[in-house]
Amino acid sequence: MSLTVKKIRDAKPGAKTRIEWDPKIKGLGLRITPAGVKSFVLDYRVNGQRKRMTLGRASNLSLEQASVLAAETLQGARRGVDPLEEVKARKKLPTVADGAEQFLTQYVPSRRAKGRLTERTEREYGRQIDRYILPKLGKKRIADVVKGDVEKMLAPLPSVMGNRVRALVSSMFTQFEHWEYRPQHTNPARGIEKAVEEARDRTLNETELSALGKALNDEEGNPHAILAIRLAAVTGLRIGEIRQMRWEDIDFERGTLVLPKTKTGRRLHTLPSAALALLADVTPVSPFVIAGRYDKAPLDYRSVQRHWAKACTDAGIVGARLHDLRRTIMTEAAALGVGAHLLRDFVGHKTTAMADRYARQAGAPLTELRERMGASMAAKMGGDSRTAIPKTVSSRQNGHHD
Numbered sequence: 018m019s020l021t022v023k024k025i026r027d028a029k030p031g032a033k034t035r036i037e038w039d040p041k042i043k044g045l046g047l048r049i050t051p052a053g054v055k056s057f058v059l060d061y062r063v064n065g066q067r068k069r070m071t072l073g074r075a076s077n078l079s080l081e082q083a084s085v086l087a088a089e090t091l092q093g094a095r096r097g098v099d100p101l102e103e104v105k106a107r108k109k110l111p112t113v114a115d116g117a118e119q120f121l122t123q124y125v126p127s128r129r130a131k132g133r134l135t136e137r138t139e140r141e142y143g144r145q146i147d148r149y150i151l152p153k154l155g156k157k158r159i160a161d162v163v164k165g166d167v168e169k170m171l172a173p174l175p176s177v178m179g180n181r182v183r184a185l186v187s188s189m190f191t192q193f194e195h196w197e198y199r200p201q202h203t204n205p206a207r208g209i210e211k212a213v214e215e216a217r218d219r220t221l222n223e224t225e226l227s228a229l230g231k232a233l234n235d236e237e238g239n240p241h242a243i244l245a246i247r248l249a250a251v252t253g254l255r256i257g258e259i260r261q262m263r264w265e266d267i268d269f270e271r272g273t274l275v276l277p278k279t280k281t282g283r284r285l286h287t288l289p290s291a292a293l294a295l296l297a298d299v300t301p302v303s304p305f306v307i308a309g310r311y312d313k314a315p316l317d318y319r320s321v322q323r324h325w326a327k328a329c330t331d332a333g334i335v336g337a338r339l340h341d342l343r344r345t346i347m348t349e350a351a352a353l354g355v356g357a358h359l360l361r362d363f364v365g366h367k368t369t370a371m372a373d374r375y376a377r378q379a380g381a382p383l384t385e386l387r388e389r390m391g392a393s394m395a396a397k398m399g400g401d402s403r404t405a406i407p408k409t410v411s412s413r414q415n416g417h418h419d
Contacts, residue, residue, distance in 0.1 A: 020047055025075055028055060045087040047075065057083040061094040070101050113162060114155035116193050117146050124192050137257065137318060142185060149174065149182050150189075159198040162190070164205045176212035183209055219337060220345040223397050226250070228332035230398025235331070241316050242324035244295060245307045249339065250398060251291040251391040253346040256339050260315040262306040269293060272384075287384045289391025346390050 020039040028037060030053040036046040044060040048071075055075040061068060070090075072083050090100050111119075121143055128134035153170040154162060167186055171179045187206035194201050221229065229250075233243050248259050258276055266275040272293055276284045288296075302308050305315040325339050 020045070020080060022080055025055065025080060039084075042084055042087050042091075044091065045084065057087075059087050059090055061091055061100075063094045063099045064097060068099070068101055110158045110160055111198055112155065113157050113159055114151055116159050116189065116196075116198060117151060117155070119196070120189050120192055121146065135257070141181075145178075145182050145185055149178075150186065159190075159193050162199075162205050164208065167205045168209060171209070171212075179212045183211065218344070219341045220348050221334070221337060221341060225332065225334050225337070226345075226394065226397040227399065229328060229334060232328040232331040234399060236324065236328055238324050238327070239316065239320055241307045241309075242321045243328075244299065245316065245321045246325055246328065246339070246342075247295055247398070248292055249342045250346070251289060251295070251394045252286075252387070253343050253390065254286070255343060256318070256321060260305075260307050260318065260321070262315075263304050264301050264306060265304070267296065267306070269297070287387050289388045291391035291395035346394055349393065350386060350390055 019041050020037060024037070025047055028047065028049050030049050030051050032051060034048060034050045036048045036058060038046040046058050046060070048056045048058045057072040057075060057078055059070055059072055061070070072078060072086050072090075075083075078086075093100060121139075125134060125139050125142060129136070129139060149170065154166060157166065167183070170186075171183055174182060183206055187204055190199070190204045190206060193199055194204065233246060236243055245256065245259050248254065248262075249256050252259070254276075261276075262274065266277070267273075267288070268275075272288050272290075274286045274288050276286055296306065299306070303312050303315075305312075307316045307321075309316040322339065329335075329337055
């Protein structure tokens with residue numbers, strides 16, 4: 018009698034494990050253990066040898082699905098393909114967790130060595146992989162991940178983080194294809210649309226800038242963190258660019274700063290008098306202007322962020338981020354009627370026409386713009402911006418970073 022849904026449902030366990038065979042599909046059977054576990058099994062011959070494999074539990078596999086799978090497996094066996102050997106080979110394939118480890122220990126360091134990836138990005142990759150990717154995809158075989166798996170993982174994430182994780186997954190699977198862990202052009206992140214991100218337009222008004230300047234003057238924390246915030250306010254530079262500033266790259270006579278590595282490549286940046294005044298009051302204690310605990314690295318971003326958060330709290334500023342200082346100075350410059358091309362050069366943005374990879378000597382209009390905006394921001398933050406950091410930084414201060 019053939020296996021039926023009713024027969025499978027009503028099958029009772031006995032004292033020993035038994036198999037109910039299906040006469041319609043030769044080799045297909047239902048195995049029932051004394052504990053009542055029901056599984057579909059298949060007997061087959063390949064290269065003259067008789068073998069048995071488990072297709073799956075009846076609770077997870079319908080009779081129809083088991084029948085189709087059995088028929089396909091028997092066809093393969095007749096061609097000399099051993100399904101058990103295929104299962105063993107698949108178990109040896111790397112999981113997403115295996116690939117992620119290789120990605121972080123081989124691919125990412127090589128990108129850093131070539132100057133194509135920052136330390137902060139490396140840390141963020143590790144954080145995203147540990148927090149979002151591995152919990153959902155880590156145990157899956159790289160070759161088995163499909164678009165739906167990635168979409169399911171991204172669904173609960175906020176739009177900004179979702180877009181970042183999607184981009185990271187895409188980068189990882191592109192590399193997995195390069196390592197031949199899955200066929201070429203099968204990236205499961207391809208075709209997943211980016212989530213619509215709500216544009217941030219937060220800027221600080223004159224009252225907030227004044228309160229921020231006062232809070233920084235009263236701040237008794239790390240003077241280099243305070244200096245970084247003030248430089249960000251008067252220059253419009255990214256906080257990462259400020260943290261990487263080296264004394265050897267500053268020309269006080271010409272009022273310029275060389276930025277060796279930025280998002281737009283190597284760049285020559287003119288410094289306003291407000292920034293030069295801040296820098297002139299600092300006694301160098303490290304190759305880096307924003308000195309860290311050790312000479313080989315600048316002050317950690319988190320320390321700057323903590324001082325920013327405290328200063329905002331003391332100033333009564335709500336919902337502002339460090340990057341909003343850059344947006345503020347750019348918005349004020351635009352309000353003066355500055356054109357798009359000058360604004361692009363002012364803050365070092367990319368354009369669709371050209372990526373500025375080499376040093377560019379700033380012309381008079383750009384120098385004047387930076388001078389005016391630096392002075393404007395410094396004045397709004399309390400007039401004398403040179404109180405950011407004392408002339409002499411003791412070894413105790415340099416060694417103690419909040």
